Structures are given as C-alpha cells and as structure tokens.
Amino acid sequence: MTCGALILLYPLQVSFTDLKLENTHNQGLDLLVVSILIAVVIGTVLIINKVNKKGVKSGNGSKLRILPLFTLHRLVKNIGLNREQRKMLDFAFKTDEVVDPEKSLSTPSLLDQHFKRAYRIIEQSARNSQEIQHKHAVLFSTRNRLENSAFGAVSSTRQIKEETPLIVHYGKDKLELFVITNNPEYFAVESPKNILGSLVKIPKGAKLNIMFFTKNNKGFTFETKVSGYSNLHGHTAIMLAHTNQIKFLSQRRYRRKQAVIACFLYLVYIEGSGKKQRLIVDKRRINGTITDISVGGCSLKTSAPVQAGARFKIEFAHGGNNIAALGQVLRINRAGISTIIHIKFLRVTQKSMNLINAFVYNYTDD
Numbered sequence: 001m002t003c004g005a006l007i008l009l010y011p012l013q014v015s016f017t018d019l020k021l022e023n024t025h026n027q028g029l030d031l032l033v034v035s036i037l038i039a040v041v042i043g044t045v046l047i048i049n050k051v052n053k054k055g056v057k058s059g060n061g062s063k064l065r066i067l068p069l070f071t072l073h074r075l076v077k078n079i080g081l082n083r084e085q086r087k088m089l090d091f092a093f094k095t096d097e098v099v100d101p102e103k104s105l106s107t108p109s110l111l112d113q114h115f116k117r118a119y120r121i122i123e124q125s126a127r128n129s130q131e132i133q134h135k136h137a138v139l140f141s142t143r144n145r146l147e148n149s150a151f152g153a154v155s156s157t158r159q160i161k162e163e164t165p166l167i168v169h170y171g172k173d174k175l176e177l178f179v180i181t182n183n184p185e186y187f188a189v190e191s192p193k194n195i196l197g198s199l200v201k202i203p204k205g206a207k208l209n210i211m212f213f214t215k216n217n218k219g220f221t222f223e224t225k226v227s228g229y230s231n232l233h234g235h236t237a238i239m240l241a242h243t244n245q246i247k248f249l250s251q252r253r254y255r256r257k258q259a260v261i262a263c264f265l266y267l268v269y270i271e272g273s274g275k276k277q278r279l280i281v282d283k284r285r286i287n288g289t290i291t292d293i294s295v296g297g298c299s300l301k302t303s304a305p306v307q308a309g310a311r312f313k314i315e316f317a318h319g320g321n322n323i324a325a326l327g328q329v330l331r332i333n334r335a336g337i338s339t340i341i342h343i344k345f346l347r348v349t350q351k352s353m354n355l356i357n358a359f360v361y362n363y364t365d366d
Contacts, residue, residue, distance in 0.1 A: 072101040085142040092118035140357040150248040169209040188237040219249035254294040257360040261290040263316035297344040
C-alpha cells in the first residue's frame with residue numbers, strides 16, 4: 001500500500017478512547033433525564049397529597065378535598081353508565097364538591113342532594129330550552145341507573161343490621177320478623193307467633209327463604225336454615241345460619257311516588273289500517289285522580305267504567321306545567337264505587353318525562 005493511500009484512510013480511524021467517552025456522556029444524559037422525570041412525578045404526588053390533606057376551603061368555611069374522580073369511576077365501573085351519563089355523574093359530584101363518593105353513592109338522600117343541585121344549575125346555565133330538556137333527561141337516566149344498580153349490595157348475612165325487618169317464607173306462611181342480634185357465629189330473629197299469641201315452633205334444620213330491604217330501598221333474598229333456639233333479651237329467638245349466597249332483587253324500573261293529582265282521561269282509538277292507521281282522541285273527557293306515578297306509568301282512581309286494554313290520553317297539571325301522556329290500561333281493581341286503573345305509558349314527550357321525574361325525585365319546590 002502506498003503512502004498516499006495511508007493518508008486517505010487515516011481520517012476514518014477513530015480512537016477507542018473517544019468512543020468510550022462519548023458513550024459515557026450519553027449514559028449520563030439519560031440518567032439525568034430519568035432523574036428529572038422521577039423528581040417531577042414525586043413532586044406532583046406530594047403536592048396532590050398536601051392539597052388533599054389540607055383541603056380547599058369552600059364558601060361556607062368547610063374543608064373539601066379534590067374529588068378523586070378515579071375512585072368514583074372505579075366504584076361505578078360495572079353499573080353500565082354510558083359516556084353522557086358518566087359525564088353527568090362527574091358534573092353532579094363536582095358541582096356539589098363531593099368529598100366521599102362511596103358514601104354519596106350508597107346514601108340515596110345524599111345522591112339526590114347532588115343531583116338536585118345539578119338539576120337547578122342546568123336550568124340556570126343552559127343556552128336554550130332544548131339543551132335544558134336534553135341535559136335533564138340525561139341527569140334522570142343517570143339517577144335511575146344508579147337507583148337500580150346493585151351498588152352497596154349486601155354480600156353476607158353478617159352485614160345485616162339489628163332491628164332489620166325480614167320477610168320469612170316458611171312453607172305457605174309469610175312471616176315478618178326482626179333481627180335481634182347478629183354475631184360471627186349466627187344471627188337471631190324473634191320467634192313468630194300465631195293469631196292466639198302462641199309461639200310457632202319451626203324445627204331445627206328447617207330451610208327458610210328470607211327477603212329484606214336496606215335503608216336505601218335495595219332488596220335482597222337468601223336461603224338459610226334454623227340452627228336452634230335461644231333466649232335473648234327476654235325473648236325466645238331463632239338462631240339462623242349465616243350465608244354468603246345473597247341475591248340482589250330487581251326493583252321497579254322507575255321510581256314511583258304516591259300522589260293526589262286531578263287528571264282528565266280521553267279515550268283513544270285506532271282508525272284505518274296498515275300505513276294509513278292513525279290514533280283518534282275522543283273529545284269526551286273522564287275525570288280521575290292520580291294516586292301514584294312514575295315515568296313508566298301511573299295508577300288512578302275514577303268512577304267511570306273502563307276496560308282493560310283501552311288506550312287513553314292522560315292530561316294533568318303540576319307546578320304550573322301541563323303534562324300529557326298516551327297510556328294503556330294494564331289491569332283494573334274495584335274499590336267500592338270507584339275503579340283503580342293501572343296504566344302503562346306508551347308515549348311521553350321528553351319535557352313531560354322530565355317534569356314527572358322532577359316531581360317523583362322531589363327536585364322542584366312545587
């Protein structure tokens with residue numbers, strides 16, 4: 001190889017010492033970046049913890065922590081809320097500065113307090129009537145979904161509180177008994193009595209089907225057996241075996257409220273057939289009184305003769321608003337000279353549904 005060739009190759013030669021120094025320098029930069037990132041994360045966590053501990057003072061002087069949305073979302077993960085409903089739940093809890101989402105979700109009165117505040121804020125801040133109706137509809141669908149969820153469900157008879165009334169099915173008998181005591185080994189209820197006041201002896205080992213409701217109106221059922229008898233607090237008590245096999249009872253689809261509201265009924269009949277079929281509303285009206293109502297239907301009292309299966313347009317006023325719905329008679333009960341009609345709503349406008357829900361949930365002051 002000539003001297004000229006050596007000169008041309010020389011610039012390509014790199015010292016191993018230079019490579020080592022460059023590699024060490026890059027590692028140092030990587031470690032510095034990682035250290036900075038770790039410091040930022042730790043600092044953020046410390047700041048959040050500090051804020052959560054100290055609280056943020058609200059207008060009334062009480063201390064509130066930042067709403068742990070991740071906790072709220074975890075609690076309602078399996079309830080089946082859609083995207084709009086999750087956003088509405090977040091809005092209701094943020095608006096009322098909820099500190100303990102688990103407590104609020106398991107306490108109907110607290111939950112209604114948060115949703116009632118959100119209901120009023122929507123009325124005040126929405127841009128138009130259409131937006132109000134849509135957001136109110138989402139709010140009530142969210143509240144109803146929470147109402148019918150198994151959140152806060154009882155998973156063991158060990159969780160049943162003392163003095164809880166139980167509906168006990170034994171053979172053909174249906175007994176209402178109260179829990180006297182509940183300990184890790186068994187729970188005890190008062191012994192049933194017959195109409196003469198004598199104790200009804202249920203044999204040891206007998207199987208019982210029991211149903212009960214918690215304070216938030218959620219129903220449960222389970223099967224147990226009689227373990228024996230004992231004298232507790234001066235009463236003969238039945239000792240029942242514990243079980244973890246508790247089933248959540250499905251409730252009414254919609255919350256229902258007792259009422260006394262005057263209404264008018266107009267018979268609706270079908271004219272024509274096929275695509276030319278239309279509903280005709282009779283001009284003659286029947287007077288009635290609504291005795292309970294939900295967005296799914298109502299019960300009402302009237303003195304007029306009505307047949308099961310008949311369709312009616314129902315009109316009534318509440319809180320200065322006119323409400324109307326198309327309904328069908330499911331069944332009829334006689335009550336003296338009056339008739340109790342149970343009606344399923346077939347068609348209700350969004351506005352009327354919101355007004356009915358606002359009445360049922362007590363979100364208005366009317």
